[in-house]
Amino acid sequence: MNGPIRKQARPTIRDVAELAEVALGTVSRVINGHANVGADVQAKVRRAISELGYQPNSAAQSMRTQATRMVACVVPDIQNPLYAAVLGAAEAAFSEAGYALLVAGTAWSTERELSLVETLGRRRVDGVIAVTTDERNPALQAAYAALQAPLVLVEREMPIPLAGIVVTDQARSLRDATAMLLDLGHRRIALMAPPIHNRSGRERITGYRAAFAERGLAVNERLLFDEAAAAGTAQQVTRALLARRQAPTAIITAGDRSLGGVLRALREAGRRIPQDISVVSWGDGDLPQLMDPPITAIRYDAGEIGAQAARLLLTALEGGALAPGSRRRLLMAELVMRGSCAAPLTSS
Amino acid sequence: MNGPIRKQARPTIRDVAELAEVALGTVSRVINGHANVGADVQAKVRRAISELGYQPNSAAQSMRTQATRMVACVVPDIQNPLYAAVLGAAEAAFSEAGYALLVAGTAWSTERELSLVETLGRRRVDGVIAVTTDERNPALQAAYAALQAPLVLVEREMPIPLAGIVVTDQARSLRDATAMLLDLGHRRIALMAPPIHNRSGRERITGYRAAFAERGLAVNERLLFDEAAAAGTAQQVTRALLARRQAPTAIITAGDRSLGGVLRALREAGRRIPQDISVVSWGDGDLPQLMDPPITAIRYDAGEIGAQAARLLLTALEGGALAPGSRRRLLMAELVMRGSCAAPLTSS
DNA sequence: CTGTTAGCGCATTCAA
DNA sequence: TTGAATGCGCTAACAG
Numbered sequence A, B: 001m002n003g004p005i006r007k008q009a010r011p012t013i014r015d016v017a018e019l020a021e022v023a024l025g026t027v028s029r030v031i032n033g034h035a036n037v038g039a040d041v042q043a044k045v046r047r048a049i050s051e052l053g054y055q056p057n058s059a060a061q062s063m064r065t066q067a068t069r070m071v072a073c074v075v076p077d078i079q080n081p082l083y084a085a086v087l088g089a090a091e092a093a094f095s096e097a098g099y100a101l102l103v104a105g106t107a108w109s110t111e112r113e114l115s116l117v118e119t120l121g122r123r124r125v126d127g128v129i130a131v132t133t134d135e136r137n138p139a140l141q142a143a144y145a146a147l148q149a150p151l152v153l154v155e156r157e158m159p160i161p162l163a164g165i166v167v168t169d170q171a172r173s174l175r176d177a178t179a180m181l182l183d184l185g186h187r188r189i190a191l192m193a194p195p196i197h198n199r200s201g202r203e204r205i206t207g208y209r210a211a212f213a214e215r216g217l218a219v220n221e222r223l224l225f226d227e228a229a230a231a232g233t234a235q236q237v238t239r240a241l242l243a244r245r246q247a248p249t250a251i252i253t254a255g256d257r258s259l260g261g262v263l264r265a266l267r268e269a270g271r272r273i274p275q276d277i278s279v280v281s282w283g284d285g286d287l288p289q290l291m292d293p294p295i296t297a298i299r300y301d302a303g304e305i306g307a308q309a310a311r312l313l314l315t316a317l318e319g320g321a322l323a324p325g326s327r328r329r330l331l332m333a334e335l336v337m338r339g340s341c342a343a344p345l346t347s348s
Numbered sequence C: 001c002t003g004t005t006a007g008c009g010c011a012t013t014c015a016a
Numbered sequence D: 001t002t003g004a005a006t007g008c009g010c011t012a013a014c015a016g
Helices: A013-020 A024-031 A039-052 A058-065 A081-096 A110-122 A138-146 A170-184 A199-214 A234-243 A256-268 A286-290 A302-318 B013-020 B024-031 B039-052 B058-065 B081-096 B110-122 B138-146 B170-184 B199-214 B234-243 B256-268 B286-290 B302-318
Strands: A070-075 A100-105 A127-130 A151-154 A164-168 A189-193 A224-226 A250-252 A278-282 A296-299 A328-331 A334-336 B070-075 B100-105 B127-130 B151-154 B164-168 B189-193 B224-226 B250-252 B278-282 B296-299 B328-331 B334-336
Touching (some): A013 A039, A024 A039, A070 A110, A081 A100, A081 A302, A081 B100, A100 A110, A100 B081, A110 A138, A127 A302, A151 A302, A164 A170, A170 A250, A170 A278, A170 A296, A170 A334, A189 A199, A189 A234, A256 A286, A286 A296, A286 B286, B013 B039, B024 B039, B070 B081, B170 B189, B170 B199, B170 B296, B170 B334, B189 B199, B199 B224, B234 B256, B256 B278, B302 B328
Parallel strands (some): A070 A127, A127 A151, A151 A164, A189 A224, A250 A278, B070 B100, B070 B127, B127 B151
Antiparallel strands (some): A100 B100
16 A cells, blocks of 8 residues: 555666766767767666666656657547557557657547647647548647647648648549449439548548539439438438438448448348448448458558558658658559449339 | 758747746746636736747656656557557546557567567656556566556556556356357367467466366367467468368357458358357457347457556556555456357267 | 746767 | 766745
8 A cells, every 4th residue: 555656766867877987978878879988888887777777768858859759640539440550550650760659539529639739739749640530620720730740641631731641542432432333223322421521521422423423413412421411320320311212222331430330220121232222331341341242342451541641750750841742642442342232123 | 841840949938937027937837727826917927828829848847747647558459449449448538637648559579568668668657558468478577567657457467566457257258158159069169269378368268168167078178279379360270170070160259350260261161150150259349240140249348448447547646556455347248149159060 | 926946857068 | 088067848945
């Protein structure tokens, strides 16, 4: 029962210097690998360090160097496999490079994000990777700009001059998927998409519309669900869709978290895939691959997104600015055809 | 092309003091909410702060207060849904409480973990939640102890005096699952489990053995696969199992990441569930729930694990030590019966 | 109630 | 090549 663990006084650089009988500055040079230190002195210092179990205090280092060697990753939801993969890849890259990674989960709340970004500022993180909740929110834009640290946006666009950007070509994937369904004969194709105020949402809808437009077909606006319009989970939205007089003959899901809900609702309603309804999943993983029939999916590599973002941020961190040409990375997504899509029974 | 974003000189507490025409200490008191400051002065200071966009430098604060208000979470694999959920829950709790969360992914490498824990020490994190790669590794034990910070172990046990512990009753769940299979008539039950040097692995095998022992049955050691023995992915292990002369009639999977592999291998081999083989999944999610037939699963609440760990760490952080009685949390897992288990065709 | 001062632990300039 | 001195930005103890 002895209070919050005894903070034993930790040894400082000064203790090391005394034990090694050298000046404090010399110890600093050894730690930071500055060349001009005699081999014998070097050894003495190292011995003292390990004898005392000395660890430099990085807060103190930060004060002097004006750098924290910390970066932050701001995501809407750590548990979403997409963001988890981005985080994982980023963490690997940064810890490799000697940076620590701070995570901030916004839970899709702009207020939370605002306050989190604020604390990142106080902590003087050296850089940030962000999947912002609302790329159009001026307060958020200002908060990120105020960081005065290199920023890489993931699947988002914000008018911040030097920011790096890593995005997936979602419009094209969605055009491909929609075109495929249209060409099978579908006309009532429901689209579930992320919130429209962000690039992800806009791109998906853009692609969807493009496929219709290319064929001179009109889009039924009632089949578009950005998350705001959705007012509920994927399962609820799907239920409501199926209850309509003119139910859709195909559904495109919004992401990893929504496929399960869609499938549950279809099962409840006794709809068979693909006989009664076709399904395309945004995102490929165990679930779409292992269903029977397997689900046609738009596959992207979330780890690659994180890795690219990390690389972009690292170059901005270590060297100069990002060259204008390489400030932006566009990754491709691929439509993987499987058994979940077929011609609709009745053409509309 | 102006280098790595201009680090504009940020305003310091001194700038605020000058602008507000008060002493530096007064500003500090306002910032930290110390009561004895006149209302008018208070207002002047706040105005100056917002005018300058002043943000206290937390590195400097840390130096004085000897606290960083940072905690770290060490996990083997950020992308594993279990750990992602733990992270997510912990992050929510900590950011609520004004702590920032550092994540460290060890990729199941003790060396990586060792060096990561070392850097947590340099960063003087206030506390740590850890899912260590090898709870028996003396170097790791020493590294965690050397942190001199409150520690909460998740699904692990290490002989560190004041550490908090959050674990799931895995032995019991596995006994239940195994018993259920034995009672259906299965005798050749393959068990895939995490590495045996950690509690998770031991508990699962303990529970498995217990069910056999209670019935006076002998365990076939060749059906036990802790990850080390596995030498490959779940899919490969399952393939090999199915190729045996005496193939198992039931399989218990090791976790979220392994179910997919098992199912793929079964499908390849043309084995039907449950007619040819019964399956129990460790972990419940979309995949087991949506398969046809749905997969019997052992369900645990990963978010709850993270939340409990965070709570434990927070009490250790904010106040005193953990009372000996509440230093350890045991969470239950539940066997959810579904259609993937049936009596084997031929009794062995 | 407010102002002054002394470090927290370190990197770095300048002398030696 | 090494040693001594300075200050990074802040909090808290003390004086007024």
